[in-house]
Amino acid sequence: MHLEEGTELTRVDAAVIEELFRRFHSFKGISAIVGLQEAESLAHATEDVLRGLKQGKIEVNQKLVDLLMSSTQFLEQSVLAFRAQKPQSNPGPLIKDLSALDASASTSHSAGKSVSKRRKADFEQVASVPREDIGLLKWKCTFIPSKVLDEKGINVTSVREKLSAIGEIVKATPQVRGEGLVAFEFILVTKETPSDVADWEASGIVTELMDQPRPDQAVSGSSAPSVAYEIEQNPFIAPSHVIRVDLKRLDELMRIVGEMVIQKSRSDQVLTLASRGRGTVEVSVLKESNLVLTRNLRDLRQALMKVRLVPVAEIFARMPFVTRDLSRETNKKARLVLRGQQTEIDKYLIEKLKEPLLHLVRNAFAHGIENPRERIKAGKPEEATIELKASTIGDSVIIQIRDDGRGINREAVTKKARALGVFVPEVLDNRALLDILCGAGFSTREEADRAAGRGVGMAVVRKTITELGGTIMLETVAGKSTEFTLRMPLTLAIAETIIVSSGGQTCAIPQSFVLEVLRIESSDIRSVNRVDAIPYRDGILPVIRLESIFGLQPEPRKAWFVLVLTCEKGSVGLVAEQIHGQKEVVVRAMQDPLIQVSGVSGATELGDGKPVLILNAAELFNGAVRPPQRIPVEAKKEEEPAL
Amino acid sequence: MNAVGEPHVLFEVAGSTYAIPSKMVKHIDMVEHVTLVPNANPAIDGVVFSRGQVIPALNLRARFGFEREKNSITSRIIFTHFQNRTVGLLADAAREFLSIPAESVRPVEETLTGISGSYLKGVAKIGSRLILLLDMQNVLDLSDLPGVAAPGERAKSTHIKAHISS
Structure with a gap:
């Protein structure tokens, strides 16, 4: 039982409403089958409102969208509760509000042609004595699909069409009958008289005039006092271990x-x-x-x-709910733009990315976006824009979260970092800024609120992402925008790697990290500021020897290979004795806590049964990596060669 | 004395005989190749593959605070399954099974709580032999060990004196 809706009703699109209407409608049917009365009646009430909306009787406003969202959330919780076999919560208050909306719409439009009005009239009177100016009758039509009928081309869809053609289907309920039969019960409001209806029986529709109109279920459920809706906060509904496969x-x-x-x-x-x-x-x-x-x-x-x-839509689709809630809590207005929702990524990764993405969106609200007054003052539109964008580049998936808020305040970060005793470089570029933000316990907020400010967030975000073999980058312009770019591998199960070895240790380096491969002489390696480096392009490149990662001493030799690796902090060279070529490897996780170490993202095997570690460049060189420096060539000559 | 007892796997570490219940042991292999792992705990020699899984190899000598020795022809890696984890224990030798009756197990005596005392559940006396029963929980909890050392330094300490140039 899934419910996926584009409840982002900022503009009224007939097709969207129609779609929503259908979804709620089928949800109602499904709820009835499994006996979820609470959900059924709520879906019904929502359906009513949507019908009013469809016919232009109800206006789209914030309250309506909120109600629809709450309703959707409630239904999701119902499904979760049902799955967990927990008791259902009471949708009463929500239904009451929904039907109030519906009722106000039908009274405000006195034309009498409104369906809501018609139905209302229908409920008020005894159906067998229809008012002459309306002349509507309420029928209960039951249709039982069968093979014979199906051959004649009669099925639920055709029946539904037929009924819709002559009147309004007020309620449709599928029912499970014995012997595996399913019956569909339609409640139809129409002008047709019994004689017109009689010949339908040939089409397998059993009709029955309803003498006593039942009070609308939605209304009957509204006796509970109107309080805040009891909707638990659980932004994700889809079970994490299930995949839908084409x-x-x-x-x-x-x-x-x-x-x-x-x-x-x-x-x-x-x-x-x-x-x-x-x-x-x-x-x-x-x-x-x-x-x-x-x-x-x-x-x-x-x-x-x-x-x-x-598709990343699996997490993106949840974000409108999150931003709506945050928008209400923080009194900030924001529009969420989702792009590239069809971009595909490994299921495991998407599960792991949920929390980091949620956190970044929360951060955008808590830190990035100004309140409407400030925005207007700064000459920006009152409503902020948060953009979530996904795309695929080669073997990587890029996810960007951008807000057009105030940007990150470098002075405030510097001040706070210094107060915490964190080293802050003179020139705080985006990379250094991210390092500080991702330091444990860092928060510029004086007080933590629900949206953000506990100061553990960014550290965890970066940890999660690097553990998955990804990188995170920051781009912020004061007063204008903040953008985080996550670069993730497409999948964890298989990786394109370059196999290198030194001192008897063989390793695999994910190809996505490798910029290029160089051949160097021993004498090219110099020591700059106690870090080994080689001349590279018009600057120098810090390098690290593969042996030293394993604590082994490099054996003297003349020529070496250097893999130029990129990570979020810049470039670094990995010096190795030999390169054994490129290979697609199956990644095995290193699950035991004893071997969950930074710098290693997994292990693989090259056919001889020996584990070969897959190194995560970004984490491994944390200490050694420096942003590329532009040092004049003369300056380098003063340094002693390392070997 | 009825000698049914629980079957145990016996193995040697630095001259003492240790035992763990057979039901915890998945299989025992000769030590062929252990892949070094950077940044791991000093008692971890590295990783090995076992049936498609990457398993840590815990050096019991290092764990108990003895000097490491080069792996020999008798060295064995004992794959143990404990609390949903699989860990390989590196021992000097492993070649016996023995049923240890519960009544032959004594609590660890004061005099024994030396170098490996806290990793023991008890001591079994079978005939004239003393067999030390391992407490896996404590053996796998490495929090009492000092921080991280370079892996090459530990695994090959007898051959290569590693130094990191500065």
Whole structure:
């Protein structure tokens, strides 16, 4: 039971309302099937409001959107509670407000053509004595789909269309009957008389005039006092261990497995021949077989990886709820713009990214966005814009969170950091600024509120992201904007890596970190400020030796390879003895707490059963990495060569 | 004395015989290659693969505060499953199974609470042999060990004196 709605009703789009209407409608039906009365009646009330909206009888305003959102949230909680087999909370107050909205709309429009009005009239009177000017009757039509009818082209959809053509379907309830039958019960308000309706029975619709109109369920549920709606705060509903997979992707998997089965039986044949000692088995046959299997395996791996990919919409779609809540709490106005929602990323990653993204959005509200008065004063539109954007570049997924708020106040950060005893460089560029913000316990807020300010957030955000092999970057312009850019690997399961070794230790470096590979002489390595560095382009590049990561002493040799790695802090070179080439590897997590160390994102195996560590450049060189420095060439010559 | 008792795996570390219940042991392998892990606890030699999983290799000598020794032909890695974790224990040798009856187990005596005393559940006396029963909980809790050392320094301390140039 899923509920995914674009409840972002800033402008009234008939199609959106129609879609919402349908969603609430089917939700109501589903709730009825599983016996969720609370949810059913709330969905019903919401549906009523949407119908009014659809027909232009209710205006779109903040209250309406709030109510719709609350309603959606309530329904989500219902589903969660149902899943967890917990008691349902009472939707009474919400329903009351919803129906009040509906009722006010129908009374304010006295034209008498409003459906709400019609239905209301219908409820007020005994249906069998219709008022002449309206002349409406209420029918209960029951339709039981069957194979025979289906062959005639009659199914629920056609029945629904037929009924809608002659009147208004007030309520539609699917019911489970015995023997696996499902019946659909429609309550229809129409001008048609019993004789018109009689011939419907041939189409499998059983009609029945309703003598006593039942009071609207929504109204009956509204006896509870109007208090704040009891909606728990749980911004995410989709279960974290479930993936929806496009059938095409599964078909692809099936196809590959099929091919492998065929390949296996070919190998079997060759084996049988060989073991009987009859005939000569050509090595080339085995080689070919192996080649095909290799290809199959690679395809299988890629197809499996694709199965794990989910659109980022899974988290993006939750953000409107978050911003709405924050907007109310902080009294700041913000418009949320979501882009690239179809960008796909590994399911595991998306689960891990939820909290960091939530935090960044909260931060945008707490720190970035000014209150409306300040914004107007600064000549900005009263409503701020928060933009969440996702895109794919090569093997990486880029997620950007941008707000057009006041930017990060460097002076305030510097002052606070110095007060906390944190070293602050003279020139505080974006990178250094991020370092300070991500330091544990840092917060410019005097008091923590719900939105932000506990000072643990950014440290955790960065930790989570680097642990996943990603990077985070900051770009802020005082008075204008703040933008965080997260760069994540597309998937964790498989990585393109470059295999290097030194001193008998072999490592894999994710290719996404590698800018280029250089060949250098020992004499190129110089010591600058006690850090090894090599001349690089028109400046110098700090380098670290692979051996020293493992605490081994480098053996003297003439030529070395340098992998130029980029990480959020800049570039760094990794000096290695040998490069064994590029390889796609299966990443194994290092789960045990004893080996959860910084700088290592996992391990893999290159066919000999020995674990090979996958190094996370960004974390590993934390100490050694410096932003690229532009030092005049003369200055370098004064330094002693390191080797 | 009925000698049914619980089956244990016996292994040697620095001249003493230790035991853990067989039900905790997944399998025992010869030590072939241990991949060094930077920034890990000093008692961790590195990681090994076991059935597709990356498993930490905990050096019991280092854990108990003895000098490390080069892995020999008798060295074994004992893959233990404990509280949903799998950890490989590096021991000097492992070649015996023994049923240890509960009544032969004594609490750890004062005189024994020396170098490895706090990692023991008890001491079993079988005939003339003393067998030390490991307390896995304490063995895997490395919080009492000092911080991080360079991995090469620990694993190869007998061959290479590592130094980090400054």
